[in-house]
Amino acid sequence: MIAYLLNLAQLAAIFGLLSVSLNILIGYGGIFSVAHAVFFGLGAYAGAHVALDLAPDILLAALAAALTAGVLSALLALPALRVRGEYFVIASLGLQMLATTVFTEASDITGGLGGLVGIPPPTVFGVSLADPLAFLLVCLGFLALALAVVRLLMRASFGRALMALRDSESAAEALGKNVPLLKTLAVLLGGAFAGVAGALFAFQEAFVNVESFTLDQSVLIMAMVIIGGAGTLAGPLLGTVLLLALPAALTFIPGLPPTDIGAVQQLIYGLAMTVLMIFRPAGLAGRLAGRR
Amino acid sequence: MTRITRRTLLAASALPLGGGLLASRRARAEEAYILGTLFPMAGPNAEYGTIFTAGAAMAIKHVSADKMLSRPLALRAEDSEGTPQGGAVGMNKLVNVDHALYVLVGFTGVSKAAAPIGTRAKVVLVNGGGVGPDLAGLSPYYWNVIPLVPDEIKVLTPFLIARKLRRVALIYVNDPFGNGLYKALKTDLTAAGGEIVAADAISPTDQQFSAIAARIRTTAPDAVYFASYGAQQAQIIKQLRDAGISQPLLTYSGAAIPSVRNLPEAEGLTLTAQAADWTVDDPVTRRFVADWRAQYGSDPTPYHQNYYNAVRLFALLAQQLEKAGKPVNGDTLRAALLATRRFALVGGEGVFDDLGDISMKIVVNTLKGGKLVAVG
Known part of the structure; x- marks a missing residue:
């Protein structure tokens, strides 16, 4: 049981980092992207290649993943950021579809649908992190670092300018804020943290393939942010824990026939999400309307 | 509340x-x-x-x-x-x-x-x-x-040659299974004197195959082999038949599911599978x-x-x-x-x-x- 809970905790820390990274875009920047799984995937592939081809050093893999996902996210986002609102959602949807195809077809790099197998357990400075608790602590360390960076930046002028942009892009521009630069930096930062989460995910699963980086995954990450409370520090973490813990808890329902288990779980899961958004539309950690 | x-x-x-x-x-x-x-x-x-x-x-x-x-x-x-x-x-x-x-x-x-x-x-x-x-x-x-798919192809190839189905068009899912099948079919069929006249890779999520069907028609194959999964198989069969492809359709054991078996257009489908002779006396x-x-x-x-x-x-x-x-x-x-x-x-x-x-x-x-x- 402990090993199972440790495994879930690792996933929660990794997806927590991922949702914190998307919160920079959605919660603070008002940039609604449905392509975040792409940057998660880029980081996972980069981290997996470092582990398979160079050394399974988690810091090296995380650095490579952050650079790959961060730089590529900024490059890919530059043309898309010229549009705003619902048009950006559509542009990001296109990017997600494009990336899924590239991940599938570029089998020399990604292994295609067969993926990359045999990713070794991570190490840090030569010390093995094969022990699940040690790996969890490292994941929590990356998560804490990301939270600290987000907290610092969002209290600095960058964060204030980003939130001004979220509330009114035209007003922010009129006040002299460099809107394209702010958006690009937000995407770069969000992409880099998503990349780190991807590298951790590659080590955690010991296998990566395109099926983990699809539109479904992007929607799940977005749901974590929105259900938890976009634009808050704790919200994405609460959303992550809820969306990972609830399906896990549902698997413990006794007496379900094996053939009905999936459908019943999906029904309860969907119902719970709907009820939650009716009664807490601003998310678990979000402020209620009128208290902003 | x-x-x-x-x-x-x-x-x-x-x-x-x-x-x-x-x-x-x-x-x-x-x-x-x-x-x-x-x-x-x-x-x-x-x-x-x-x-x-x-x-x-x-x-x-x-x-x-x-x-x-x-x-x-x-x-x-x-x-x-x-x-x-x-x-x-x-x-x-x-x-x-x-x-x-x-x-x-x-x-x-x-x-x-x-x-x-x-x-x-x-x-x-x-x-x-x-x-x-x-x-x-x-x-x-x-x-x-x-049995893995290369074993199924080994059995299918002599059957195709015996039935003079030498020119085969292939539709396959672009994943390790589909690529492995393509490789095995190409190797075995070529060695037996046949050939693959068209090979179209598809994604597991594709739903439209009419363009592929039109391309296949122009190659006039003796048979069409498709390698896919689940409900997509029924879509492929139906769209190939709707496009006027009347040649024999071939596939592997993955098509032995109700959504394919109950499809009227799948009548006559040829598929390999491990022996399932329910009349044997063991x-x-x-x-x-x-x-x-x-x-x-x-x-x-x-x-x-x-x-x-x-x-x-x-x-x-x-x-x-x-x-x-x-x-x-x-x-x-x-x-x-x-x-x-x-x-x-x-x-x-x-x-x-x-x-x-x-x-x-x-x-x-x-x-x-x-x-x-x-x-x-």
């Missing part, structure tokens, strides 16, 4: 968790051998999960009725969602919470994500659904009770078929057969270990498999190689009135 708070949510989540823990402890108290299933149980591939589970469930019934083992068998199902992440989470639970000894899997991505967890915990995983060549030798604890096959017909009112499919065989294999190995006074775990099961190799299974004798992959007789079938009829 009652407000839903975080505390309420956490409490609601904890209730089933507590109930599950109690149930799990009860199961351990009975000292059952726990077998796990890691199948997609919701979504577009749920049809496979239902089919796979039905075969395993009937085997458990037979093993219990025969009192083959000193301890009961208990099945724990986890929904893999058909994704690697779902497979890894489910496998972790089966290994660490349910303490499963033996887990049935069926999808490539799920298998690859679950195999490292099985290897670390020395829990045997058995595949009876995926036929991609990359599923061979995933781990010493990963076995296949279904007691294992006879009993399986009789009980299946009595319970479901129809003939079983090769998938039902495979997952029945997967559970029966466990029972035979565990029985052997119990008689020898040895514990039943991943290591002893593997040692017993490699020491015995040959097992009386549904459909005939199954022979396992060093990697834990089965060899069984494969036949060419044609679909007539929703039933598979052996033709070669």
